[in-house]
Amino acid sequence: MDKYYEVLLKSQPFLGFSLEELRSVLEYLNANPVSYPKGSTVFNQGEKITHSGILLEGSVIAESVSYSGERRIIQTLHAGDLFGDVLMYSEHDPTPVSTIVREDSKVLLLDVNELMEKACNPLCRKALVNILHGLADKFWTLNRKIAYLSCNQMRSKIAMFLLDMQKRHNSQTFIAEYSREELASLLGVNRSALSRELSRMQKDGLISFYKSSFKIENLQKLRNCL
Amino acid sequence: MDKYYEVLLKSQPFLGFSLEELRSVLEYLNANPVSYPKGSTVFNQGEKITHSGILLEGSVIAESVSYSGERRIIQTLHAGDLFGDVLMYSEHDPTPVSTIVREDSKVLLLDVNELMEKACNPLCRKALVNILHGLADKFWTLNRKIAYLSCNQMRSKIAMFLLDMQKRHNSQTFIAEYSREELASLLGVNRSALSRELSRMQKDGLISFYKSSFKIENLQKLRNCL
DNA sequence: GAAACTATGTTGCTATAGCAACGTAAATTC
């Protein structure tokens, strides 16, 4: 267990915990790592979820199977990532997502209902609050994505994204943490069409860029794209 | 206060509460209705949110002002609706949303942090769990919306929506709770273009419809649209 | 350092969906 403390301290539920607090709450919850061999599943589409998981080591992906039987990868999880937190609470539908183990992995299973039952314990409350924050953050991420997708001009999508980045980095020069392909996916557009529009915006003096480094050349004009 | 019990029992935080439980928890939390005159705001864009609100009577809308200064209505709230629940938890950013009072309104303010502090009380826990469920539901609503928006063929969007409805109603015949305008907005398309594509799908024998009543005529073909 | 691969930029073609404008039926108002 000890070898995973570092990962856990960086995971959403235990942000801000001291090592002592972490030890204490894990003992109190009687939480232990579970091994999943490559190819197994942690959650299955259609199941009812009773636990959330924190990936301690290995590799897990979340995917869903569409009506037409096509598989779509929703998320690739990394060590420290919390998954299943949203699933746990939407009891109504069974989960539309499966999590599939890509390499032998260790997962810490958290029963969030138990956490709630034990909320008299301040550490459990602290973890709960952290989980709530995480949920809210995921919510806003989705909201931004919807905002991007809702623009029906590509230039608007790009402008919105760039202005978000400017706000986050508090600078008109920044490096976006996305490849072109990923950015295209985030904005819901074709990659080559994205490249074309970026070039146009550069030609129009709105921005300049090289790979993932962007500079906003004319903030006012960029805002007018919205 | 008594006159609002009915509304509160139908609000997300107090679902499944008995009248006695509701009375008890409200007293315990010392929660009272607050009056907001027409034109005032409950939350202001840029503020830090410390409470969530349950609209007891009146009319409130949530809106945000974009970079370009344009106002966009995000949501129209009705009696019993919980708002600000997501906002409360994303401490990082101040809220990007304002809630504006359209008619003289009464709002019950809930300090969810207080609810968490008092989680030793089973009723407070119950309310917290309800709020979590509500959050998760909102999350899934957004997720579906993203799924719709992500299709780049209008027919795919429509098919996905109709298949969702079929699943929910458990029937190939159903009445969608959206007007054309609203449906167009949900799918992120132009209303008239939506009408056109619906007509085409009818001509192609996929569906039939009259206003908001839909019938899936060929399930397999519809699935193939995805 | 040659070869293979990957990420990104460029361009022509074309289908699609936005937009505007109009028609019609139903609902609401007085």
Added chain:
DNA sequence: GAATTTACGTTGCTATAGCAACATAGTTTC
């Protein structure tokens, strides 16, 4: 019940963005 409004369907025009195919530069592999 006439008048107004609202909701929905229809259609032509056109800009836009998807797609495919290719170019190029940078990176990795051996």
